[in-house]
Amino acid sequence: MRLQGECTTCSLMNALKKSVTKLDYWRREILELAIALQKEEAIMSKFTSTKKGLTCPICDDNTGKCRVVDKISLCMNSPDGLIEISGYKYLHASKDGLWGVYGEDNGQTHSNDAKRIYKAQKVERDLTTKHKHETSLNLIERDREYRKLISQLPLTDRALSDLVRRGLTAEQIEQMLFASVGQWHPLRHAITTQLAGVIDKGNKLNVMADGYLVPIPNIDDLIIGAQYRVFEPIDGNKYPWLTSRTKNNPDGATPHLPNGELPMGVYRPKNLIKKGVVGLPEGYLKPSITADKVGHICLGMASGNFAGCPEQFEQTLKLIEVQQGIKPRLVLYPDAGAIQNHHVMDTYRRTYKLAVKLGYEVKVAWYGQFSKTKHQDIDELDSTDDIKEIPWYQFLGLQHKALKDESVTISQRYLTDIDIPDSAKLICLRSPKGTNKTGYIARYVDGQRGYKRFLVICHRSQLTQQLGHRLGLRTHYELENATGDIKAAIASEISLFGMVTTWDSLHKINPDDWKNCEIILDEAEQSIWHLLNSTTDIEKYRIDTIAMFSQLLQEGDRTWLLDADLTNTAIEFTSGLVNRLDFEPYIVLNNYLFEEPWNVTIYAGNEPTGLQEKLFDYGSIGVSGR
Incomplete structure (x- = not known):
């Protein structure tokens, strides 16, 4: 039973500890990861950026770089946990590696020496950097030196070809002053080393790979900085800054302007x-x-x-x-x-x-x-x-x-034929309301009848009845409430064709009986939300149900996710529960836009008379004939 005020994630974690012996090792790993991600994402949505009056308890930042919520702090200045603070414990780095995640820990006995040292060093670094920027070349001096530099550089055929490929005309290329550079490009005439990118005694450029210079003009057409486009990206970076700062020359000129900003x-x-x-x-x-x-x-x-x-x-x-x-x-x-x-x-x-x-x-x-x-x-x-x-x-x-890259894009008023390869095992179909998604899947199920079994999982009991009727499948409810020969007949039909059930009842089935079946989640977004958050009967069996769903996905054939508002969240949750090389999402996106809006009639007042009359008209029944 969940304690009053206990969050869903905490309930999941407690249930996980109690049920852990029931799970296979690989399933336990997946579940713990899924729940941890859910917990972290839920917390992240509540974080507040640091600001004046709300400083980071780890590094005292108040510029918005760090995040704070309740007893958790994300410190951007200590992603690796280098700062040790009394009362806080470093937990781990955030998923993207940008922040160090700290939690309150009253048992910590670390002194504040590290914090004081860090703050003093940061103040000193900031003052040094500010002075360096303020004493750098002014905008007019930069423009003069950059033009001196560019006049020494050629424009190779390779660079010219790339610029033309990008759609630039010869006039634009000449006007923008593009110029080719090579690795450690030598200069015929020395340039001041105060210009970002110039190293040694002013006779070489700090360029890591072949490419071409991209000068940056300001509102007055002064060249105030430059990047260079490399033909082969450096660690994924296609546009490194032209800078003189290196490991061996940490005080070299950077592209920052005297006000400390990068050029615009x-x-x-x-x-x-x-x-x-x-x-x-x-x-x-x-x-x-x-x-x-x-x-x-x-x-x-x-x-x-x-x-x-x-x-x-x-x-x-x-x-x-x-x-x-x-x-x-x-x-x-x-x-x-x-x-x-x-x-x-x-x-x-x-x-x-x-x-x-x-x-x-x-x-x-x-x-x-x-x-x-x-x-x-x-x-x-x-x-x-x-x-x-x-x-x-x-x-x-x-x-x-926004979905991850879709596999196929269509535009159909009513879903008819969709080219889905046999190799697709996780089919994600997003199509607007009113485009007959259920009708499409019903035709598919009917075409596979006798060849495949289907397990359709719903989040509402009423939906199981509707889908059972549309898909021509028996429901779990029918099986449980039947007796005698009728129950045996329903069970036989289910063993041949499949059935429709709910998340709340899924724990009652034996997953070994459903190997190689196809799983269908209609209204997948609400369905998965129900699985993870609902306080109905599933709350008592949530961990076991997720484990069973994971096994069904792992041992099944195909899985279908259908929703008018299908998101990456549902797709990633489902794909993350299995360890199959063939379970890459095959995303079908129906981009159909309704050109004619629906006609909406608003009936005023508290009496339903007008609406009743209209309904009778549609039913070809006169009001007088009631």
């Missing part, structure tokens, strides 16, 4: 078509291409982190407003697949908050770019005709609907 680029189109609009793509090469495609000014920033350069962001937008005579609205251009990356989405959120704080309207350019592999970034589009500017809140709503 400003890119003007050849033909300014849209005044009062400023685009926000990611990076620096991308906005230079995008500006000409969309016909308005675009800003560029590494990883799209405009919130990391608030001073440049604000000053540039004010200057654009003065130059164009109109306050611009901002248009965010998300990369393809970015909506599935929570780190990128967090960056977008910070940019949005900064823009709103400064008084700017923000829209999002959307053309259905859910997938990184199947859709294109803004600079890769042949046409911008299909781009819609949607509100920020609508964009956030799409994040919930």
Whole structure:
């Protein structure tokens, strides 16, 4: 029995300890991992960023880098647990490795020496870094030195070919001052080592691999920084910064401006078509291409982190407003697949908050770019005709609907034929309400009748009756409530064709009797929520039920997840319960959009008379004939 106030996750953990001897080793590992992930995700949603008045108890941060909730703290300055604080115990690193997870521990006896030393060292480092930035080259000096540097560099055929492939014209390439660089590129004429990227005595560039320079212009067309595009990514990084800082030269010049910010680029189109609009793509090469495609000014920033350069962001937008005579609205251009990356989405959120704080309207350019592999970034589009500017809140709503790369995309008013290969063992079908998902699966079940058995699991008893009727399968309820010959006949039918049951009754079956069956979860999102969170009868058998579900998935043939709002959460939970090489999700996404809205009639008042009359009309029954 769950204690009053005890969370579902705690209940699961307690039940797990009691039931652990009943589980096979591999199933126990999977369950513990699934529950731990559920617990961590539930906690993460409640964390509050540090701020003035809410400091991190581990490192005293109040800038928003760390997170705090109840007795748990996430410290970004101590992801490896190097800081030891009295009253707190380092537990582990967060899943993404960004934070150290600390919990209150009144039994800890560590002194605060480590904390005091860390704070003193941090203050000293911050002062040193601030002084270094303030004494670096000013913007005019940077522009002069970068142009000296670029004048010494060629543009190879390989670099030119890559730029043309990206869609740049010869005029754009010349205007942007792209230049080729090679590993440890030598310079004919020495450049000041105060310029980021110049090393030794000013006669060499700190370049790790062959590529080409991407200069970054500001609002005044001054070159204030540079990245270089490498032909072969370095540890996944295609655009390293040009910097003089190395392990052997930790005090070398970095790309930071005198105000401590990284450079922000400003890119003007050849033909300014849209005044009062400023685009926000990611990076620096991308906005230079995008500006000409969309016909308005675009800003560029590494990883799209405009919130990391608030001073440049604000000053540039004010200057654009003065130059164009109109306050611009901002248009965010998300990369393809970015909506599935929570780190990128967090960056977008910070940019949005900064823009709103400064008084700017923000829209999002959307053309259905859910997938990184199947859709294109803004600079890769042949046409911008299909781009819609949607509100920020609508964009956030799409994040919930974003799925991992779908295997096939269709557009069907009513689901008919879907090409699903025999090798697909976890079929995930998301299709809007009213597109006949149940009818589709009913036809599939009917076509396999006598060849395969089906186990349909529901979260509501009423749904079992409906699905049993639609799919032509008996229900567990019918079996339990029948007697004599009828019970034997139902049992025989179930042994041949399968049945429909509920999560609350699943613990009553023998999973060994259902090997090689096909499992169907209709309304999969609600179904899995019920499995993990419901306080109905399943609460008493939750761990055993999850274990049984895991075994059924492991030993079954195919599994179907159907839902109008199917999410990665349901897919990842299901796939994470098995250890099968053939259980990769096969995602079918029906993108059909209803063109004609439903007609909705609102009946006022407290009496149902008007509605009754309309219902009788639809039934061809006159009111007078009642």
